Amino acid sequence: MTISNSRPITPELIAAHGLKPDEYERILSLIGREPTFTELGIFSAMWNEHCSYKSSKRWLRTLPTKGPRVIQGPGENAGVVDIDDGDCVVFKMESHNHPSYIEPYQGAATGVGGILRDVFTMGARPVAAMNALRFGAPDHPKTRHLVSGVVAGVGGYGNSFGVPTVGGEVEFDERYNGNILVNAFAAGLAKSDAIFLSEAKGVGLPVVYLGAKTGRDGVGGATMASAEFDESIEEKRPTVQVGDPFTEKCLLEACLELMQTGAVIAIQDMGAAGLTCSAVEMGAKGDLGIELNLDLVPVREDRMTAYEMMLSESQERMLMVLEPEKEEVAKAIFVKWGLDFAIVGYTTDDLRFRILHQGEEVANLPIKQLGDEAPEYDRPWREPSKPSPLPASLVAEPNDYGLALLKLVGSPNQSSRRWVYEQYDTLIQGNSLQIPGGDAGVVRVEGHPSKALAFSSDVTPRYVEADPFEGGKQAVAECWRNITATGAEPLAATDNLNFGNPEKPDIMGQFVMAIKGIGEACRALDFPIVSGNVSLYNETNGVAILPTPTIAGVGLLPDWSKMAKVGGARDGDEIVLIGIDGSHLGQSVYLRDVLGIVDGPAPEVDLVVERRNGDFVRSAIRNGQFSACHDISSGGLAVALAEMAIASGKGMQVSLKDCNGPAHALLFGEDQGRYVVAMPADMANFLCANAEGAGVPFRRLGKVGGSELVVDDLLSVSIEQLRDTHESWFPDFMDGSSNAAAAAE
Amino acid sequence: MKSAVVQLPGLNRDRDMIAALTKIGGKAPVTVWQTETEIPAGVDLIVIPGGFSYGDYLRCGAIAARMPVMQAIKSKAEAGVKVLGVCNGFQILLEAGMLPGALMRNASLKFVCKEIRLEVTNAETDFTRAYEKGQILRCPVAHHDGNFFADAETAERIEGNGQVVFRYAEGTNPNGSLNDVAGVINERGNVLGMMPHPENLIEAAHGGSDGRGLFASALDVIAA
Numbered sequence: 001m002t003i004s005n006s007r008p009i010t011p012e013l014i015a016a017h018g019l020k021p022d023e024y025e026r027i028l029s030l031i032g033r034e035p036t037f038t039e040l041g042i043f044s045a046m047w048n049e050h051c052s053y054k055s056s057k058r059w060l061r062t063l064p065t066k067g068p069r070v071i072q073g074p075g076e077n078a079g080v081v082d083i084d085d086g087d088c089v090v091f092k093m094e095s096h097n098h099p100s101y102i103e104p105y106q107g108a109a110t111g112v113g114g115i116l117r118d119v120f121t122m123g124a125r126p127v128a129a130m131n132a133l134r135f136g137a138p139d140h141p142k143t144r145h146l147v148s149g150v151v152a153g154v155g156g157y158g159n160s161f162g163v164p165t166v167g168g169e170v171e172f173d174e175r176y177n178g179n180i181l182v183n184a185f186a187a188g189l190a191k192s193d194a195i196f197l198s199e200a201k202g203v204g205l206p207v208v209y210l211g212a213k214t215g216r217d218g219v220g221g222a223t224m225a226s227a228e229f230d231e232s233i234e235e236k237r238p239t240v241q242v243g244d245p246f247t248e249k250c251l252l253e254a255c256l257e258l259m260q261t262g263a264v265i266a267i268q269d270m271g272a273a274g275l276t277c278s279a280v281e282m283g284a285k286g287d288l289g290i291e292l293n294l295d296l297v298p299v300r301e302d303r304m305t306a307y308e309m310m311l312s313e314s315q316e317r318m319l320m321v322l323e324p325e326k327e328e329v330a331k332a333i334f335v336k337w338g339l340d341f342a343i344v345g346y347t348t349d350d351l352r353f354r355i356l357h358q359g360e361e362v363a364n365l366p367i368k369q370l371g372d373e374a375p376e377y378d379r380p381w382r383e384p385s386k387p388s389p390l391p392a393s394l395v396a397e398p399n400d401y402g403l404a405l406l407k408l409v410g411s412p413n414q415s416s417r418r419w420v421y422e423q424y425d426t427l428i429q430g431n432s433l434q435i436p437g438g439d440a441g442v443v444r445v446e447g448h449p450s451k452a453l454a455f456s457s458d459v460t461p462r463y464v465e466a467d468p469f470e471g472g473k474q475a476v477a478e479c480w481r482n483i484t485a486t487g488a489e490p491l492a493a494t495d496n497l498n499f500g501n502p503e504k505p506d507i508m509g510q511f512v513m514a515i516k517g518i519g520e521a522c523r524a525l526d527f528p529i530v531s532g533n534v535s536l537y538n539e540t541n542g543v544a545i546l547p548t549p550t551i552a553g554v555g556l557l558p559d560w561s562k563m564a565k566v567g568g569a570r571d572g573d574e575i576v577l578i579g580i581d582g583s584h585l586g587q588s589v590y591l592r593d594v595l596g597i598v599d600g601p602a603p604e605v606d607l608v609v610e611r612r613n614g615d616f617v618r619s620a621i622r623n624g625q626f627s628a629c630h631d632i633s634s635g636g637l638a639v640a641l642a643e644m645a646i647a648s649g650k651g652m653q654v655s656l657k658d659c660n661g662p663a664h665a666l667l668f669g670e671d672q673g674r675y676v677v678a679m680p681a682d683m684a685n686f687l688c689a690n691a692e693g694a695g696v697p698f699r700r701l702g703k704v705g706g707s708e709l710v711v712d713d714l715l716s717v718s719i720e721q722l723r724d725t726h727e728s729w730f731p732d733f734m735d736g737s738s739n740a741a742a743a744a745e
Numbered sequence: 746m747k748s749a750v751v752q753l754p755g756l757n758r759d760r761d762m763i764a765a766l767t768k769i770g771g772k773a774p775v776t777v778w779q780t781e782t783e784i785p786a787g788v789d790l791i792v793i794p795g796g797f798s799y800g801d802y803l804r805c806g807a808i809a810a811r812m813p814v815m816q817a818i819k820s821k822a823e824a825g826v827k828v829l830g831v832c833n834g835f836q837i838l839l840e841a842g843m844l845p846g847a848l849m850r851n852a853s854l855k856f857v858c859k860e861i862r863l864e865v866t867n868a869e870t871d872f873t874r875a876y877e878k879g880q881i882l883r884c885p886v887a888h889h890d891g892n893f894f895a896d897a898e899t900a901e902r903i904e905g906n907g908q909v910v911f912r913y914a915e916g917t918n919p920n921g922s923l924n925d926v927a928g929v930i931n932e933r934g935n936v937l938g939m940m941p942h943p944e945n946l947i948e949a950a951h952g953g954s955d956g957r958g959l960f961a962s963a964l965d966v967i968a969a
Contacts, residue, residue, distance in 0.1 A: 155856050159887070160797040162757025246755045246800025338754060425858045425887045427945045430761040444950055560950070 007037040017044035023375055030369050038306045038355065038362045042370070045273035045311055046280060049536050052374035055502040056534045059515045067528040069491055071192060077118040077269060078188075079530025080195055081492045083556050087445060088195070089453055090124035091187035093132075093496040093552045095535035099240040100182040104149025109157035109243035111184040113315055116161060117269040120252045121318065123196040123259050124188025127429060128443045129158050131168040131184055132457045132496070132550045133420075136177030138412050138733055143172070146180055148734065153243075154184070155423040160245035161252070164432050165424035166441025167455050169550075172412045173462075178540025183496040183533075185457055185552045189445065196259060198268040198278075200286035200321045200347050205265065207279070207290060207345040208327075210334060211251045211317040213300035217241045218274070218313025228501055228539045247316040247339070254337040255318065261333075263326035270317040276310045278319040279345075280353055283367045289348035290367065294357040298340040306357040321347060381508035387466055390586040390600030392665035401638075401667065401715035404594045406725050408635045408668075409642050411593045415729035437647070438566040439485040439631055442557065452560035454488035456553055460634065461546035463602035466587050468510045472517025472549055473605045477672060479553040480525050481631045484614040485675060487563045487621035488555030490525065495532040495551055500544025502536045510547040511536075518549060524607035527553065564621045567647025568628035569678040573704040575641075575652060576677050576684065579613050580697050581659045582636050582669025589634045590668035603670050610673040616696045617675050625683050632674040638667035640676045642709055646723045651706035656714075659699055663714055678704055746964045748774040748790040751818070753809050756796030756833060758944065765944035766792065769957055770964040779812045784821050790963050791818055795832030795887070795942060805848065805890045806836030815841050827871055827963055828936040832888050835928075835938030844929055844938045845903055846895035851888070852921025858887040861917035863927055863941055863955075867910045870930055872937045875958030875967045882955040884941040886919050891940040893922035893929070900924065906932060911939055 007013070014024045017040055027035055027043050035043065049055060065073035071088055072080035078092035096111025112129065119126050131154050136143045147170075158165050163186065200207075218241035258264060266286065268278040275292070283290040294309050304312075322330055327343070334341035348354075353370060355363040398404035408414050417436060426435035433452055434442035440456040458478040464471030476493065483490040495518060500507040522529055538545040557563055569575075585591055586600020620626055628648060632640045645652050659666050679687060684700065691698040710716045748766050752759050759776075767773045774792070775785050784791060798809035809815070815837070822828045822843060830838040838844045851857055863884045865876040876882070895903065900923060903909055911928030918925045920940070928939030943956030961967045 152855070159856055159858075159889075160755070160757070160800065162796065244800065246797060246802070249757060249797075250754050422859050423856045425856070427858060427885050427887060427942070428758060428761065430764055430945050430951065433950060 009034055009040060013040065017041065018048050019044055023047060026375060030373060031365060036362055038310055039365055041307045041311050042276050042363060042365065045276045046370045047374045050272055051277055053534055054375050055377050055379050055536060056511065057376050058378055059512055062515060063519045063529045064522045065528050065530060067492065067526060070528055070530055072195065073530050074532060076197055077121045079492065079494060080122065081530060081554065082192060083451070083453070085448065086192050088190055088192040089187055089554055090119050090122045090190055091185065091494055091554055092118050092531040093183055093185040093494045093550065094118065094533040095496050095498060096182045096184060097179060097498065097535050097538055100150055101180050103240040104146050105153035105156065106240050106242050108150040108153030108182050110241045110315055111182050112154055112157040113243045113245065113248050114271050115184040115186040116163060116248065117271065119186045119188040120255055121196065121267050121269040122190065123194050124190035125256060126163045126186050126188040127431065128187045128441060128455055129163045129165045129185060130441065130455055130457045130552060131165065132181065133168065133170045134176045134181035134548060135172050136180065137174035138172050140174065140177045144734060150182055151420050151423050157243050157245045159425040161249050162428050164426050164428050164443065165421065166426060166432055166443060167436055167457055169457055170417050170420050173546055175546045178543060179538040179545050181498050181545065181548055183550045185494065187453070187455060187554060196264055196267050198266055198282050198285055200266040200282040200288050202265065203288065203347055203349045205321050205347045206324055206327060206343045207292065207347065208320045208322050209297055209317070209340065209342045209344045210320060211339055212244060212247045212314060213298040213340055214309055214312050214317070215300045215314045216304065216308055216312060219308055219311045228537050241313045241315050243315050250337040250339055251316055251318065254334050254339055257333050258330050261326060261329050263323050263330045264320055265323060266321040268319050270319060272313065274312050274314065274317065280367055280370050282319065282321060283347065283353060284371045289350045289352040289354065290345060291348050291354040292345035294355060296342050296344045298342050306355060306362040310355065379502050379508045380505045381512045382505040383509050383513060384468060384506065387599065387601050392583060392585050392662050395585045395591065395664065396595060397662065397664045398594055402717045405638050405642060405715060405717060406721065407594055408589060408639050409722055410725035410729050412729060414589060414635050414639060416727045417730065418727060419730035419734060433560050433563065434486065434565060439482040442486055442560065442563060444560055450559040450561065452557040452563065454483045454486045454555040454557060456482035457550060458482060459548055459550045461548045462587050464514055464547040464549060467602040468513035468547055469517040470602045470604050472514035473521040473607065474602065474672060475549055475551045476518055476521035476525065476527060477605045477607065477610050478633055479551045480527055481614055483553055483555035484618050485564060485629045485631045486557065487618055488557040489618065490527050490553050490555045492528050492530045493522065493551050493553035495529050495549060497532065498535045498538055498545060498548040498550065500539045507544055514547055514549045518551070521605065521607055525611055562622055562624050564626050564629035566628060566630045566644055569644055569648040569650050569704045570627050571650060571705045572681055573627055573678040574681045574684040575654060575701045575704060576679070576687065577637065577674065577699040577701055578617055578677060578691065578696060579674030580671055581661055581699060582666045582671050583661050584669045584671045585665055588636065588668055588670045590636065590664065603672050605672045613673045613696055616691060616694050617677065620687060625687055626677045626679050628678040630676050632676060634670060636668040636670050637676065642722050644676060644678065645709045645719050646726055649719060650704050651708045651719055652702060652704055652710065653706065654702040654711045656712060667711065746770060746789050746966065747787045748792060748964065749777050749784060749788045750774045751777050751791065751793045751814060753779045753798045753812065755798045755800055756794055758795035758832065758942065761944045762792055762794040765947050765960055766964070768947065769960040770966060777814060779814050782813050782817055784817050788826065790827045790829065791821060793830040793834030793837055795834060798833055798837065806833060806840040809837045810840035819843065822936050825935055829872065829963060830938040831942060831944065832940055835940055836890065838936060838938045843936050844931055845899050846893055846929060848890050849892040849894050850890050851892050856889040857919045859919065860885050861919055861941065862914040864912045864914035866912050867907045870910055870934055870937065872959055872963045873910055874962040881914050883946060883953050884943055884955060885945045886941045888940055891920040891922065893926040895923060903929060908932065910937060
């Protein structure tokens with residue numbers, strides 16, 4: 001008995017597919033008839049926000065995407081950047097926000113799986129992963145459940161697949177109560193002359209299905225991810241996919257082995273909207289049609305309809321166009337790895353996307369138009385107003401500087417993330433030079449005697465909320481600065497833009513201004529965006545997340561033996577601040593977490609200064625002048641010093657007597673473009689003379705030694721106490737003991 | 746010394762292990778695929794590396810222990826060839842009945858990756874001669890199921906025989922393992938299983954080389 005493909009196309013059905021009435025009109029005029037049920041599903045999959053970027057495309061085009069090292073910019077599975085010697089790094093970041101809120105373990109796991117697949121689809125072996133995670137308020141009833149599920153899911157997939165997680169972010173804010181963010185980054189290494197793309201070439205060639213079998217999981221996932229949440233969210237659990245890292249690991253090895261044989265003409269992983277998106281992409285890019293026969297697709301469930309097969313988001317699947325004479329070679333490799341291998345169709349010359357199922361043609365659509373003629377919106381937007389200035393003189397000083405510092409280093413957002421990253425395999429592959437806990441993760445390039453790559457993921461959402469333009473700039477600058485703080489040259493970045501509902505002019509205004517800021521910073525710092533992802537509609541019951549444009553960057557260290565670390569300070573070292581004295585307390589964590597106030601403008605980033613200071617620091621690191629280096633970000637100078645002291649286990653005697661301004665601004669101000677560095681005492685005069693010559697502001701702060709962090713007579717805290725406070729918040733929180741303590745107060 | 750690294754689908758520290766054996770032994774090990782029924786002639790050390798064989802969706806190592814290649818490894822071990830199982834390799838050797846005891850889920854119920862301290866409790870094995878008894882090593886761990894357990898009688902026997910070769914030291918037991926056991930050898934002294942990853946601490950890039958001694962011992966290349 002055949003499985004019915006006919007279902008009347010009603011306005012309700014159209015709405016349930018996330019298509020607006022005018023979008024449906026557009027479909028009618030494109031194909032000149034009413035679509036079949038399967039065709040409606042295909043349009044819905046291709047034209048949703050997640051796949052079509054219909055609200056964001058016009059603004060994404062304004063980002064700088066080219067540079068002397070850029071081999072492949074946005075538009076492929078991942079960006080590709082030259083790292084000399086014929087090597088290249090392939091990387092991208094992608095969100096899995098909506099599924100992770102509905103089902104944290106599998107949502108996060110498949111987010112990691114998806115981004116790894118994007119990287120090895122291009123012929124690169126994944127060598128590093130990061131995760132930028134944002135959760136609701138710690139005391140929200142769902143938060144601990146989500147943290148534990150997401151972290152276990154990220155680890156469960158990445159650890160089994162075998163990629164070291166070397167960096168990331170974990171933050172809490174009540175604005176993520178109803179929409180958490182899971183942004184997964186992966187990077188891989190390849191040879192620049194062996195990059196594989198998705199563009200099909202040649203008519204009549206076999207289209208091959210590889211990997212895991214197709215099931216009903218994830219049907220409609222991309223459409224779900226393009227809508228706001230409400231109370232019905234629990235019903236959406238079946239739209240979340242289930243991950244199988246074992247199959248993914250086998251798929252990686254099989255794909256890399258197959259690529260070596262020269263059999264692969266084009267390859268595309270099946271991610272969002274599975275078979276539909278991958279087939280359309282391969283055909284449309286190569287100006288070819290594709291004919292698929294669904295009777296040949298390996299399935300793991302009975303009686304799947306054409307609609308379900310075309311929209312399934314079952315994981316660990318690939319589509320390839322192969323050299324016909326190498327079919328047998330390819331098949332043997334996949335059989336060896338225990339994976340499915342099936343020829344499911346052919347490339348054609350008629351530019352049609354044709355789907356056959358049980359002898360019936362269930363879809364016949366113009367392939368180019370499916371992608372290219374997706375609706376594109378110039379959504380109305382309103383520039384947000386800026387908060388009025390907040391001079392430090394209007395901000396209260398703490399009663400006790402020591403307690404204020406302890407409060408910050410032990411706060412939900414500034415405390416150690418060890419509880420999280422010890423659940424990730426940070427060491428596998430044997431190339432991890434810096435694991436989470438420092439400024440950037442660093443991984444050496446296997447097979448090269450001295451080369452290494454640095455990775456960092458950054459954004460400060462409270463800045464973006466206060467001022468999307470400056471906040472967008474700051475996200476880029478901080479990423480660039482963190483990479484610089486290891487001694488690496490920042491090469492390029494990927495962006496993961498998480499915002500609310502773009503149909504609201506205020507949200508669209510945040511998006512537009514943040515992109516403008518990101519673009520300006522990327523241009524000024526020669527730090528192009530080579531890949532990325534947009535996640536909109538992060539709203540629940542009308543409340544949007546903080547605007548969160550995550551920037552993940554990659555840098556190159558020519559010689560890792562000269563790299564700088566946060567914890568390298570030695571007794572007797574001199575401590576120097578590079579950059580201006582702290583002054584800006586608006587939107588600082590001091591204001592938020594110590595005084596309980598959210599107010600003031602975000603700090604501005606002077607990109608010329610950022611670059612000048614960063615170039616100076618990098619060159620000193622490369623000349624071996626520093627024993628430790630750390631960027632100054634949230635929490636200002638005081639938190640940066642505390643982190644260096646904790647990491648090295650050394651005390652510090654610091655004086656602010658030469659600095660200008662009130663002490664709380666000097667210690668907690670979040671002015672940009674700044675670093676703290678430690679160096680042997682006999683190096684300090686030389687370095688400061690160099691800084692003066694380069695026009696880089698600096699301040700000699702004091703010496704490393706003892707077992708306490710001392711700042712004049714303002715504060716004196718033992719390293720022991722700093723470390724205990726810094727380390728205990730997260731485990732206590734996950735144990736529930738901090739909640740119990742809070743309730744008892 | 747000729748070494749071999751076993752490759753099963755889902756193992757993922759095979760490349761780390763191959764790198765360690767190559768760097769310390771001076772030549773690359775041969776690789777042996779899951780379906781092979783014989784170990785190449787002349788191999789004196791067989792290593793089963795870490796990872797998640799067959800996804801570890803069943804009990805860790807249970808499927809791997811029943812693959813054809815394990816019969817070949819067993820008969821080589823019976824002939825006196827050295828066998829080293831690290832992490833998932835240890836789990837596989839236990840499932841194959843080649844070592845005493847069992848590994849349960851970590852007491853924390855979570856995957857754990859961090860550096861721990863390891864005491865060499867028996868320096869008279871073919872795997873630990875480069876160390877001294879009581880020596881404390883730095884060594885990373887990365888596992889979800891490393892909580893060693895044995896019934897009282899077995900525990901007493903292996904302790905009495907000196908079959909506990911490595912112990913977590915200085916309060917760094919990461920998984921709740923019985924008596925802080927981190928590595929166990931068979932009675933004959935040629936099959937060693939251990940949870941920590943000495944292959945990830947063998948050179949400057951790893952921030953230390955405490956793991957070298959194990960490979961130098963097993964490969965018989967201890968520097969004079």
